[in-house]
Amino acid sequence: MPVSPIYRPDPRVQGLGPEFADPVRAEVFPKTILRFRNDRAAATVGLDSLTADEWIAHFGRFEPLPGNLDPPLAQRYHGHQFRNYNPDLGDGRGFTFAQLREAETGRLLDLGTKGSGRTPWSRSGDGKLTLKGGVREVLATAMLEAQGVPTSRSFSLIETGEDLTRGDEPSPTRSSVLVRLSHGHIRFGSFQRHAFFERGDRITQLTDYVIATYYPELEGVNDRPAALLQAVVGRSARMTAAWMAAGFVHGVLNTDNMNITGESFDYGPYRFLPHNDPNFTAAYFDHSGLYSFGRQPEAVFWNLQQLAGSLSLATESDGLVEALNGFGPAYRQALTAAILARLGLKPRSEADDAALVQATFKAFSEGGEALRWEPLFFDWFCGDEARALTGVRGAIYREEGFAELRRLLAGYEAERPERLADPWFARPEPEELLYDQIEALWAPIAERDDWSAFEAKLASIEVARLAWGFM
Numbered sequence: 001m002p003v004s005p006i007y008r009p010d011p012r013v014q015g016l017g018p019e020f021a022d023p024v025r026a027e028v029f030p031k032t033i034l035r036f037r038n039d040r041a042a043a044t045v046g047l048d049s050l051t052a053d054e055w056i057a058h059f060g061r062f063e064p065l066p067g068n069l070d071p072p073l074a075q076r077y078h079g080h081q082f083r084n085y086n087p088d089l090g091d092g093r094g095f096t097f098a099q100l101r102e103a104e105t106g107r108l109l110d111l112g113t114k115g116s117g118r119t120p121w122s123r124s125g126d127g128k129l130t131l132k133g134g135v136r137e138v139l140a141t142a143m144l145e146a147q148g149v150p151t152s153r154s155f156s157l158i159e160t161g162e163d164l165t166r167g168d169e170p171s172p173t174r175s176s177v178l179v180r181l182s183h184g185h186i187r188f189g190s191f192q193r194h195a196f197f198e199r200g201d202r203i204t205q206l207t208d209y210v211i212a213t214y215y216p217e218l219e220g221v222n223d224r225p226a227a228l229l230q231a232v233v234g235r236s237a238r239m240t241a242a243w244m245a246a247g248f249v250h251g252v253l254n255t256d257n258m259n260i261t262g263e264s265f266d267y268g269p270y271r272f273l274p275h276n277d278p279n280f281t282a283a284y285f286d287h288s289g290l291y292s293f294g295r296q297p298e299a300v301f302w303n304l305q306q307l308a309g310s311l312s313l314a315t316e317s318d319g320l321v322e323a324l325n326g327f328g329p330a331y332r333q334a335l336t337a338a339i340l341a342r343l344g345l346k347p348r349s350e351a352d353d354a355a356l357v358q359a360t361f362k363a364f365s366e367g368g369e370a371l372r373w374e375p376l377f378f379d380w381f382c383g384d385e386a387r388a389l390t391g392v393r394g395a396i397y398r399e400e401g402f403a404e405l406r407r408l409l410a411g412y413e414a415e416r417p418e419r420l421a422d423p424w425f426a427r428p429e430p431e432e433l434l435y436d437q438i439e440a441l442w443a444p445i446a447e448r449d450d451w452s453a454f455e456a457k458l459a460s461i462e463v464a465r466l467a468w469g470f471m
């Protein structure tokens with residue numbers, strides 16, 4: 001069947017004109033083998049009704065969706081990579097394929113590719129994505145969504161039958177094309193590019209587009225660049241806090257990987273923490289630890305400063321500085337909310353909640369490597385002390401280093417405690433997505449094309465998502 005009646009195309013990015021994006025075509029792949037299809041996400045935009053052949057036609061051969069972008073558009077952007085400015089970026093292996101409305105909320109989403117072939121911005125790259133890279137991104141997005149992190153969602157993963165050469169994977173390695181469903185793909189670096197060319201007029205144009213498309217509540221404000229920055233600061237603070245509560249290290253927090261809607265995306269060498277470690281680094285090429293776990297808030301703030309610098313070409317006011325100053329308070333507030341949500345607790349006073357967050361991190365450092373990240377939140381969900389103490393880690397929680405957190409937790413009321421009745425919480429161990437686990441999921445795929453462990457893991461994360469009930 002073709003698209004369902006709720007499918008609502010709304011392609012508008014081409015209206016920005018040729019300075020913002022370039023028309024491109026997808027590579028013709030030797031093979032198109034479906035490896036992952038997100039029907040839950042597809043149902044929200046009216047694409048779950050597509051037949052298997054139609055799915056491949058749209059997300060493997062990139063035949064345009066009805067009434068949507070034709071041809072697709074590779075976006076232009078620059079960015080700071082590890083704090084060095086790079087004017088040679090842009091969608092080098094992807095494009096915006098479609099823009100469409102989410103049925104329930106009416107908000108505009110887009111479908112963007114990764115690994116769809118070369119574009120004018122590929123430089124020396126092949127425009128491709130490894131299958132392992134695609135598999136890792138599908139897993140990351142599933143886990144982050146389950147944990148309540150604002151994230152892009154993986155929509156489709158199709159193996160494309162080519163041999164790729166990569167320095168960080170045993171090569172030749174298999175190829176894929178990923179489609180992600182995202183709240184837009186406009187990056188901080190999209191603004192930086194126009195600042196680089198000193199085109200305040202284009203910053204104004206992009207600001208107007210972003211407000212009309214993603215922040216309609218800001219229509220009518222006086223100082224649009226400052227209002228936009230303030231909104232982006234707030235959303236970025238929430239995103240960062242959600243990573244910290246999830247124990248997630250993005251790995252490559254360059255300004256071209258920062259979405260203007262505060263939605264986390266582009267998962268390369270990411271890792272989930274085994275246990276609390278502020279210095280934990282995800283990318284093997286991050287030699288200085290610039291994007292380590294504990295430095296993520298600082299990295300995001302630095303990126304917001306670059307966005308403010310670009311927006312300053314379009315406003316004279318002090319509003320940008322004021323907006324930036326909002327990051328610290330917004331982040332602290334969001335971190336408290338995120339930790340409380342992960343513990344399944346209702347907020348109390350600001351001071352109590354701040355003490356609880358502090359005690360949680362202190363307990364983590366006292367627990368050392370013996371206390372992994374996920375189990376603490378799993379064992380103490382809804383503050384159920386009896387359950388925590390009788391579980392497999394009960395002995396850790398009886399230790400002196402845990403006393404303060406236990407005392408504080410006792411003063412909290414559970415948020416939706418009925419969630420604990422889900423059989424998922426009777427398991428001895430929580431859901432985790434540690435590096436070695438991903439390697440173990442990949443091994444049977446690489447060795448004998450056995451996808452059962454990968455599929456079982458996604459099913460298991462879905463059970464966890466429903467049990468947690470964060471979103």
Ligand code: AMP
Pocket residue numbers: 088089090091092093094121122123124125126127128129252256257266268
């Ligand atoms: P990333 O590290 O994926 O965020 O990419 C950084 C920049 O390099 C972006 O401009 C990408 O489009 C580009 N890029 C990454 N990998 C490739 C590739 N295999 N071929 C072409 N461009 C790429």
Ligand code: MG
Pocket residue numbers: 256257266
């Ligand atoms: Mg990127």
